[in-house]
Amino acid sequence: MKANKNRKENIFKPLSYLRKYKLMATLGPICKALEASTEIMTPFFMAKIIDYGIANGDKPYIWWMAALILGLNLLAIIFAVLGQKFISVASEGMGKEIRRDVYRKITTYSYAELDKFSTAELLNRTLQSSMHISRGIGAILRVALRSPLLLIGCSILAMLVDLKLSIIFIVVVPVLTIIMVWIMRKISPLLIESKARLDRTTEITRENLSGVRVVRAFNKQDFEIHRFDTANNNLIQTDLKVGAWQAALPALISLTISTAIFCLLYFGSVRVNIGGFSQGDLIAFIGYFGQISAAIVNIIHMVAIFVRMKTAQVRIEEVFKLNTSVINPKKPADINPNQIIASKVEFRNVSFSYDKLKNVVIDLSLVVEPGETIGIIGGTGSGKSSIVNLIPRLYDATEGAILVNDVDVKQYKIEDLRQLIGFVPQHPMLFEGTIRENMRWRKEDATDEEIVKALMVAQAYEFVREYPDFLDHKVQRGGTNFSGGQKQRLTIARALVGQPSIIIMDDSASALDLATDSHLRRAIKNGTKKMTTFIVSQRTNSIKDSDKIIVIDGGDIVGIGKHSDLLQTCEIYREIYNSQNKKEVVVNG
Numbered sequence: 001m002k003a004n005k006n007r008k009e010n011i012f013k014p015l016s017y018l019r020k021y022k023l024m025a026t027l028g029p030i031c032k033a034l035e036a037s038t039e040i041m042t043p044f045f046m047a048k049i050i051d052y053g054i055a056n057g058d059k060p061y062i063w064w065m066a067a068l069i070l071g072l073n074l075l076a077i078i079f080a081v082l083g084q085k086f087i088s089v090a091s092e093g094m095g096k097e098i099r100r101d102v103y104r105k106i107t108t109y110s111y112a113e114l115d116k117f118s119t120a121e122l123l124n125r126t127l128q129s130s131m132h133i134s135r136g137i138g139a140i141l142r143v144a145l146r147s148p149l150l151l152i153g154c155s156i157l158a159m160l161v162d163l164k165l166s167i168i169f170i171v172v173v174p175v176l177t178i179i180m181v182w183i184m185r186k187i188s189p190l191l192i193e194s195k196a197r198l199d200r201t202t203e204i205t206r207e208n209l210s211g212v213r214v215v216r217a218f219n220k221q222d223f224e225i226h227r228f229d230t231a232n233n234n235l236i237q238t239d240l241k242v243g244a245w246q247a248a249l250p251a252l253i254s255l256t257i258s259t260a261i262f263c264l265l266y267f268g269s270v271r272v273n274i275g276g277f278s279q280g281d282l283i284a285f286i287g288y289f290g291q292i293s294a295a296i297v298n299i300i301h302m303v304a305i306f307v308r309m310k311t312a313q314v315r316i317e318e319v320f321k322l323n324t325s326v327i328n329p330k331k332p333a334d335i336n337p338n339q340i341i342a343s344k345v346e347f348r349n350v351s352f353s354y355d356k357l358k359n360v361v362i363d364l365s366l367v368v369e370p371g372e373t374i375g376i377i378g379g380t381g382s383g384k385s386s387i388v389n390l391i392p393r394l395y396d397a398t399e400g401a402i403l404v405n406d407v408d409v410k411q412y413k414i415e416d417l418r419q420l421i422g423f424v425p426q427h428p429m430l431f432e433g434t435i436r437e438n439m440r441w442r443k444e445d446a447t448d449e450e451i452v453k454a455l456m457v458a459q460a461y462e463f464v465r466e467y468p469d470f471l472d473h474k475v476q477r478g479g480t481n482f483s484g485g486q487k488q489r490l491t492i493a494r495a496l497v498g499q500p501s502i503i504i505m506d507d508s509a510s511a512l513d514l515a516t517d518s519h520l521r522r523a524i525k526n527g528t529k530k531m532t533t534f535i536v537s538q539r540t541n542s543i544k545d546s547d548k549i550i551v552i553d554g555g556d557i558v559g560i561g562k563h564s565d566l567l568q569t570c571e572i573y574r575e576i577y578n579s580q581n582k583k584e585v586v587v588n589g
Contacts, residue, residue, distance in 0.1 A: 029144050
């Protein structure tokens with residue numbers, strides 16, 4: 001419950017995810033500790049074989065001790081396998097939970113928050129960063145009890161064998177610690193830089209794969225390859241620096257340990273020659289030192305993993321700390337969206353800015369009665385899409401208020417508000433599956449009859465019915481097996497399923513020919529008479545039959561009215577119309 005509370009507070013605490021797997025996370029290190037305990041005893045019994053069995057020629061004693069060592073090793077294997085199993089279940093399980101929560105957090109973002117991260121950044125933070133954390137926790141669990149127990153246990157036994165030779169340990173451990181800290185301080189900033197460059201390389205790759213048809217159409221393969229190579233080379237240069245420092249770490253550790261072993265053999269052999277030290281004790285001492293060295297190396301490796309894990313944790317924390325600007329009210333309006341047939345939409349002195357510096361919508365006031373059709377036209381970047389994106393709260397208005405049925409949209413539960421709206425995005429997007437599955441996005445229980453009706457209004461029924469499998473026809477990822485016009489018509493049909501009370505079409509007929517566009521507008525007008533409709537378009541012919549046409553220029557409304565009125569009163573609208581209908585140029589009467 002505490003872990004869930006932490007997540008609700010948007011505080012990312014990796015260890016809180018282990019609570020669900022606390023039994024496995026406890027049993028794993030215990031098994032690893034038991035494995036270490038059996039390993040600690042091996043040098044002791046080896047010394048006994050040399051000092052007593054071999055020295056006295058006592059074969060039964062040798063065989064008995066060998067069997068004991070073999071039994072200990074078998075126990076070590078059993079504990080190692082069990083420990084690894086428990087730790088893997090815990091670490092991979094928590095990795096799954098982290099990925100799930102990061103993904104859920106991202107799905108709460110409004111467009112404003114999604115604008116702050118690239119797609120590649122979110123992909124890497126969801127998948128790669130969570131993997132680094134889960135595997136880092138797994139490594140820590142494997143080492144947490146095992147390596148310290150080996151280090152302490154072998155050190156104590158070595159001191160009991162010979163205290164003077166143990167001075168070598170006292171010197172080696174601080175030297176190794178200094179080396180580790182120095183290397184880690186060099187690697188940490190490089191890891192952060194590497195992640196940023198990986199994001200850039202991933203983003204270029206994703207962009208190129210998504211736009212591969214455009215790249216080929218313009219023969220820009222060489223340009224894109226060069227762009228990818230530049231990003232990839234930058235990533236490689238950073239990773240090579242990381243690799244160089246990582247390679248230096250084991251080399252320096254190996255040099256330190258080899259020097260210590262040389263000193264151990266030299267001084268140990270001297271003590272054996274003078275009779276103060278047995279051969280078995282020397283072998284045991286070397287064995288203890290080997291285990292101590294391995295424990296130190298594991299601890300150093302754990303620290304290196306911890307540094308990488310902390311980098312990943314910071315990246316995920318950035319996702320959790322960024323709260324969506326579009327939130328549900330504490331006391332949402334009590335409505336049933338399924339019972340609302342037609343909706344009134346009102347803009348009251350609405351202004352909107354993406355960057356808090358310059359408004360792209362400026363002091364918009366407009367009342368749209370239920371069932372009316374509103375056309376919105378203007379130049380590129382004039383703020384057309386921004387206006388309609390405010391209605392379903394894809395963004396929130398910077399100033400003013402937007403009301404649906406005389407209720408501020410911020411007072412609606414977001415799910416209820418968007419259930420009222422059928423949204424057709426500017427760029428058509430279909431998802432892998434079947435046509436039927438795509439059509440049921442607005443209404444999960446939509447019948448085939450409802451789907452067919454929506455397809456007919458959207459002028460998509462004619463080509464869909466030609467498929468042998470009809471609504472079960474497969475949709476490839478991104479709808480790549482459909483033409484641009486077909487995808488637009490299918491996304492329009494998807495928005496119409498379930499008869500929303502508001503339909504927003506954001507330049508969603510740009511790929512249609514004039515005849516199909518005309519049929520579509522007529523079908524929507526006749527088939528959705530009770531539906532409040534917003535049509536954003538670059539074509540005057542697509543909106544000329546609207547009840548009201550809004551002309552936008554630089555965020556300002558420069559004209560509102562019917563097509564015939566605007567031709568006489570709005571210069572910008574008249575210029576747009578004349579540029580698209582050169583055969584019937586209109587002049588200011």
